[in-house]
Amino acid sequence: MAESFLFCIAESLIAKLASWAYEETSMVLGAYKDLREFTRTLSYLKAVLLDADQKQEDNQELQEWLRQIKLVFSDAENVLEELEYENLRKKHGIDSNKIKVGQFFSNSNPIVIRHRIARKIKEIKNGLDRVAADRHKFGLKIIDVDGRVVHKREMTYSHVDSDVIGREHDKENIIKLLLLHGNDRTLSVIPIVGIGGLGKTTLAKLVFNDSRMDECFELKMWVCVSEGFDVKQLIVKIINSANDSSSADTPVHHQQKFKDLDIEQLQNRLRKKLRGQKFLLIFDDVWNGSRVEWVRMRDLIQVGAVGSKIVVTTRSHNIASMMGTLPSHILEGLSPEDSLSVFLKWAFKEGEEKKYPHLVNIGREIARKCGGVPLAVRTLGSLLFSKFDTNEWEYVRNNEIWNLPQISGDILPALKLSYDQMPFYLKQCFALFALYPKDYTFDSFDVTSLWGALGLLPSQKGNQILKNGANQYLYELLSISFIQDFVDYGIGFTFKMHYLVHELAKSVAFGDCLLTDYSLECMDSVARGVRHLSFRKDVLGGEFGVQRLSGVRTILFPIAGVGSHNKAFLDAFTTSCKHLRFLDLSDSTYETLPLSIGKLKHLRFLSLENNTKVKTLPDSICNLLKLEVLILIGCTQLETLPKGLRKLISLQHLEITTKLCVLPEDDIENLSSLKTLKIECCDNLESLFGGIKLPNLRALCVANCRSLKSLSLDSDHFPALETLLVDNCDMLKLAEVQEGRNSNSRLKVLTFVSLPQLVTLPLWLQGSMTTLQFLSISSCNSLVVLPEWLSAMNCLKTLCITDCPNVLSLPNDIHGLPTLERLEIHGCPESLGKSQLQVGESSHKP
Structure with missing residues (x-):
């Protein structure tokens, strides 16, 4: 695929x-x-x-x-x-x-x-x-992107089985919303959101057919949108559904003739049909549509009686946000018990499961692997219907879902509809999730770095950080529910992927991406076309020829704490795989790298993160002119950096841990593309940036540098700096800067953590009066006072002060900050907590 x-x-x-x-x-x-x-x-x-x-x-x-x-x-x-x-x-x-x-x-x-x-x-x-x-x-035909065939879901209908399992609580929540606010004049829209197969349509059917809806609403209409948000087509569907609801005797030919009317005639008939009626309208399976189209549609139907309601089912959070007037109902998976009940319903005739307790035990494991998605449970249950051979059940239990037979309407075809709707650039990015194990917690930086190294991201413009365009791709995947458990931690975010969505990624990436446990000797069975390799464990074995895998572009060890320790492995791949773009050697134990590393002309990403053995690196690394990300963080025994770093003219992201007392700042200053710099655990480092200029640097993190005494951040030398994190630097005195310096700084995000020498905020921060949006101060025991000028930060949205026991009060006018949205105070004197309440109350006033 x-x-x-x-x-x-x-x-x-x-x-x-x-x-x-x-x-x-x-x-x-x-x-x-x-x-x-x-x-x-x-x-x-x-x-x-x-x-x-x-x-x-x-x-x-x-x-x-x-x-x-x-x-x-x-x-x-x-x-x-x-x-x-x-x-x-x-x-x-x-x-x-x-x-x-x-x-x-x-x-x-x-x-x-x-x-x-x-x-x-x-x-x-x-x-x-x-x-x-x-x-x-x-006999191939010319097809453009917009004209390609995308397999559509079958049209839905309003009838529902009476024995739906596990959705009673969800149904009651939706009905509660429909019955409340009966006198509201605004047309309420309630979105139901979730991945394909989760049961959004079934839930809507349960609500639609509940007897309380007949008592509450004079008119009920069910419209399956599915094929596109076309206003004229939807008007016809609504009129036909309204006719069905109001009169069972309405002839079919009378309904069909509406399709021959123009839009003016149709909208008149629609408004006449709905005017003064208290109605419930279900828009099922909405995939797309612009806000302009939705507003046109909403204005046409907003003629019903007070209390009319709309329920929308969609896989897209963007659609839900655009159409909804109430918070989305995010549909969760079934419980393990309910999943087993659904499975048994589809795998056996009623009561038949009592004869096969051993199969029920296997079925419990099969149901668990479905992750609470009813359609997946039904798919695997149906696959085993009237089959009582233990081997067949174990085969289903032991195999990945995408290896099992699928027919129209089963889970992978249902999920693949969402994949088919993706733009092509996103399909390639999504497929690479197959390189990670199931239940993996993803970090946005890791994922977007992989995409960037493989050339899958849009070209950057101006001073844009590498991650910016990539994050937009992640937001698109979040919008269609392909990623979940999204946690924003300020400079990035973590997320997870449902097991079945991960299965889909493996399905579409088959033959291109491989996550493997293989030893070197077993690698001969790897298909020649594989371009991206990911290893769950260290690769064992001796001599190994990888000529048949010379086209490999990605080497990845995704599991924390698992890295490569086999020198033959590294020598083989750096010598033979000359087209590598992404080389992740995190948690490895090499004391150095082979000279051949410098011949990987296409390499864009290289990580030695948490290698506690490496002492030196070959200077040939500096021949990697296309290298964009170099991670040496956690290399606590690294005695020196390669000579000639300035030759890394494409380097945008650099992370360093070293035993050096002085960094090669002249070389760093000449990294003209550098936008993100992280310096951590450099225990011998006493000063940083004594007069050097980094005009394109956007983000700087300095952490766990226990001997660091000075950090020069003159805005003339760092004019583009937007994000600054300083963490656990015992000797650092940030405030010792002449007044008036850094008056043109443009910081947006600032975090200070565990700085014992910090008594007050540095004066140079005043230069960011009109730009600073996020300020967090944590575990700064010597901090006594927050300056009054903090109240003039007219763009500040978040202020967090935690574990600062000697800060007695906030600035007097802090409550006047016009943009403050979030104020968090923890581990501080009680008097400061009272200020939090006052600010919290005033900052949310209109």
């Missing part, structure tokens, strides 16, 4: 080839003609890829054709990456024009490199031509 990403890859390649930089370079290489022809062929193929993807399921020859295209595309991405690398070297003057005679035929000679790239471009162009020549024999 990973072949469905080919359309997105083709778009990305075409966009790159259209850039001025590639055109200019291709002329220098003498490959302009080849690249132009390659682009034209690529455009032809892109036009039919969507049709090919939809037809490939039962056509092995077409599947093989798509695999061939995938290989060519992968080669094309690699050669364009190499072209970018050489452009960077040339642009920044990193490669020397002086070539010794003995080096003339070396692979490092720019002339030899350009010749090799030109030859590769011609080979790839010829390869694509050969594959493209076969496209006609499959």
